[in-house]
Amino acid sequence: MNKLSFWAAVIAIVISISTFLYVNSSSKQVYVDVNKLIDGYKRTKVVRADFEKKAKTLNANVDSLMGDWQNELKIYEKERSKMSTKELELKQELLGNKQQQINNYQQAVQKQIQEEDKKATQTVVNDINDFVKEYGENNGYELIFGASGSGNIMYASKGADLTDDILKGLNKEFDGK
Template sequence: MNKIALPIAIIALIASIFSIYSSKSSNELVYVDVNKLLEGYKRTTVERQAFNKKTEVLKANIDSLATNWQNELKSYEKERSGMTKKEVELKQELLGNKQQQLNNYQQAIQKQIQEEDQKMTQTVVNDINAYVKEYGKENSYPIIFGAGGSGNIMYAEDASDLTSKVLEGLNAQYEGK
C-alpha cells in the first residue's frame, strides 16, 4: 500500500501546485481604466487633431457665408431708402432666403461634425477593444473589466489595474513596434 500511496501523494502534490498556479493566473480579476486608455492612446490624439482641422475648415466656411450675408444686409439697409417698394420686397425676400439657406447649411454642418466625431471615437474604441481582447488571450485572463467612472467598478486594488501595461502595448502596436 505504501508503494501506491507515494505516487498518489506526488501526483496530488503536483496537481495541487498546478491548480494553485493555474487558478491564480487564469481567475485573476483585472481591469483597465477606459478613460485613461482613450486619453493616453496616441491614435486618439492623431485622430482628434485631424478632426479638429476639418472642423475648423467647416466652421470657417460657415463664418465666411455669415459675414457675406451680414454685409449684404448692411448694404441693403443703406440703399433701402432709395429703393422702390417692389425692390425692397424682393431684396427682403432674397435676404430671407439666403438666411434660411445659411441656417440649413449650419445645421447640416453641425450634424456632419457630430457624425464624424462619433465615427472617429468609434474607430479608436474599436482599436482599444481589439487590443484588450488580444492582450487578455495572450496573458490568459478569462475576463478584463473596463472601468470608466460610471459605476462599473467601484473599487479594485491597484495591482489589478492593467491600464498602463495595456496602454503601453496599444501605443507600441499603433506605432508599429
C-alpha cells in the first residue's frame, strides 16, 4: 500500500507541476487597435500627404479641361445665332465629343485616384502587419488580435492592449529609416 500511495503522490505532483507550467507558459491574449495604429503611425501621414498631392494634381487637370470646354460652350452660345445649320450641327457634335472625352478622362482619373489610395493604404497596413508579426515573435506572443472598432473584440482589459507599445516601436522604426 505504501508503494501505491508513493506513486499516486508522485503522479499528483507531476500533474500539478505540469499544470502549473502549462498555465504559466501559455501566452496572454492581447490585441491592438488597428485604427489607432493607422492614425498614429507617422508614415500614414506622409503617405496620405503624397496621395492628396497626386489627387489634387489629377483633379486640377480635369478641372482645367472642364473650364476650357465651358468657355467653348459660352462662345458657341454667343455666336450660334450667326452660324448656319451645318455649322451648328458640326459645333454641337464637336462640343458633345469633347464633353464625352472629358467625362471619360474624369472617370479614368477617379479610378486612378482610387487605386492610388488603395495602394497607399496597403503600404501602411503591410508595414503595420510586418511590425506586429515581428513584435509578437520577439516578445513570445502566440496570438495578437486586431480590433477595428467593428465589434470583433467586445471587451479586453487595458493590460491586454498593446497598441501604444506597438505604435511607439513602429514610429521609432519609421524615424530610423
